[in-house]
Amino acid sequence: MGTRYVIHTSPSFYLALAWGVDTLWRRSRLGALALTLILAGGMVYSSVRYHTHPTYGKEDYRGAARVVLEQELPGDAIVLTAPENIFAFEHYYTGVLTFSPLPQPPFAEINMAELDRSLRLLAQDHQRIWFVHCRPQWSDPGDAVLNWLNEHLVLLERRILPSYGADMTVYLYGTRSPRQEPETTAPLVTCADQLALLDWSLRYLDAQGSPV
Secondary structure, three states, rough: OOOHHHHHHHHHHHHHHHHHHHHHHHEEEEHHHHHHHHHHHHHHHHHHHHHOOOOOOOOOOHHHHHHHHOOOOOOOEEEEEEOOOOHHHHHOOOOOOEEEOOOOOOOOOOOOOHHHHHHHHHHHHHOEEEEEEEOOOOOOOHHHHHHHHHOEEEEEEEEOOOOOOOOOEEEEEEEEOOOOOOOOOOOEEEEEOOOOEOOOOOOOOOOOOEEE
């Protein structure tokens, strides 16, 4: 779980260790020195393993940021379950995309009309939307944002990042259907009468870092 549940026992634990080492020191200084080195080495090993081994990892904001960074395109947008995930995600995310924490407060009664307007504006201005979803019970217990995205957009990818604390899920949505209408549009390229390219777009960053 976490150290906060047993930290109240730490004074007696460390006093007992000190008493044991002191008692052994009076009988065998070499033995007390060896025990002290073993205890210190164990503490160092335990601390390093706690902060590096995936078994003990809490919310994987680093992994979520890496998923976005590896596949982001100019003109994408990021939506975060807000506001509790903003600072941790910002710490690891080094890209250029803008992101929006949604829903906005107050969280006790989410303004669905305002949420709908915000998400529609994002979908209108961007071709793809990343949704970093974690611990919605604080600000979005009904998963209003996730439900809206699933209802109105096209799910392209979902990546689950497990944790003993709370799993993080990174979603990628397309704001427009990959199937272009009308179907009478002449394909630009055909392949064996089985695959047709109907449209294409090119996105890149200009010299000032702005998406084109």
